[in-house]
Amino acid sequence: MELFLQQVFNGIMLGSTYAIVALGLTMVFGILHVPNFAHGQMYMLGAYVCFFLITIFGFAYWPAMAMSAVVLALGGVILEVLVFKPVRNAGGIAPFISALGALIIIENAVVVLWGPEGHRIPNPYPGIIEVFGITMSTQRLLVIGVAFALIVLLQIFIKKTTLGSTIEAVAQNKEGATLVGINVNRVSALTFAISTGLAAVAACLVAPIFMISPSMGMMVGMKAFVIVILGGLGSIPGAIVGGLILGLIEAIGGGYFSAAYKDVFGFGALVLILAIRPTGLFGKEIKGR
């Protein structure tokens, strides 16, 4: 029972970071209808920016996280303008390829610049709390807290503010949104900024727990895709629920069966779910391509 609860806690911790990364991905998909394959690499960049801010520039943990989110938000806008905008109307496989190109460039540029080895961000909250026999490190609790706060804030932003609702409007109907005077280009850029900014925060949150390395983004990016599909492309509640489900599958599968194969359980679950529901758990029927 204790092992189970421990794994559930770890699963929720993992799942809540997955949820924020997946949220950004699903928002971008809702607007551009393109899977941003480089999303995981932006997450990785976020961790690196945070690392350098702390170790070289002597930032404290929280300011470094905020700064990293701002830098990556800008990075997201640049990515959108350089990589996705030119192929927006090309259709077919063009946007996929463009995104793959971005992925290759970012990951290898980091390897060339800072080496393939891992780094560790000093843990700002090394304390441990024990509840009902479950060990919870303060940092892990913090991850869950910040993740849920971000999710709530994002919901409020999208549902209650005018700027936020333009995102939803464009996702629902691009032509309609243009007709009522929404600047689609600006909304795309804004969505990308939020998306990569969120990824950076998620990376900064878990960086003190895990190592950071150039290849850390690939796996997380792929998992974010699994989640986004589990939840249905473009669905925000789907991304949150999907993130938690994947975190739990991994933690429980890894804890009870095999740690080496924990990722196989997650990907396997995706294949199974898609076999039953080709558009994901919360997805609507998508016509055409």
Place this chain on the structure above:
Amino acid sequence: MMKWLKTNWFYLVVLVIALALPLVITNRYYSQVITMSLLFAIGALSLNLILGFTGQMSLAHGAFFAIGAYGVAILTYTLGWNFWLALPSSALLAAFIGFLVGMPALRTRGSYFAITTMCLGEIIYLIAGNWMELTGGHNGIVGIPVPSPIAVPGVLEITFQSQASQYYLVLFFLLLTVFVMHRLTKSLRGMTFLATALNEDLSEAVGINTFRTKLLSFIVANFFAALAGGIYASLIGSISPSVASLTMTFNFLMFVLLGGITTLAGPIIGAFIIPILLEYLQFLQDYQMILFGFLLIVVIIYFPTGFMGLYAKVRDKIKKSRVGA
């Protein structure tokens, strides 16, 4: 006959050059590079079938290449099978896995399919790296024998020790692949592939069973990917999980896109030019992948039809100027 020669002389010349190449190139290193290019051309051609002709973004292509490679490695090295039995068995295994995986995966469309196959590729990569007993884990399998000799008792025996013989072996399989792809894509079934790529809903409306079309294309593509993988394992002699990695899929993607998607010559040209280009760019080693990523983006934005598209454009211009004069 004369008419056939007139329209096909170019291909005949290419074939003669291809056959004579080992006589000209005696440098072991270059010979190896060229043999590998031919081998990757098989993989690129098969990716082109599912990606170009059928419009389905399969990101598990490298994984199926790896299934062939591991299949041959395990069957010949661990179990001591004859290569000529192991190769078709591995390719058939890959085709069968393609069938099993395609059943659920091809029910999805567009981005969903791309991501599902990416996950499948990752599963196969993880299995290759972790199933110690079968795959040797991250160290892989070393000491895979070269293809078994083909012997006709009393008449001749073909061995595959020399580089020239390996070259001809790969060339044979490339020609086989080109032949199958040519027959397939020019047939009525090939038309249904293209129709599915262009508009899935419309194809369904005119009575094409798009699911079965995509499944067939996926199975054939994976069969040939595994065939290339199997030969690769045998010629190189050692494999590691990296053959299943996404990088492998990226390489094939690059060959297809830079060469020219949805053409038969494009992927072969891509598989030839890029590795040779890489030889000249050795000094850029660290920046190679960055350059590739950059190239991918530039090509997809400005030359979405790759080298073959560029060639067709130039040819049309010349024709027009001739008509004008």
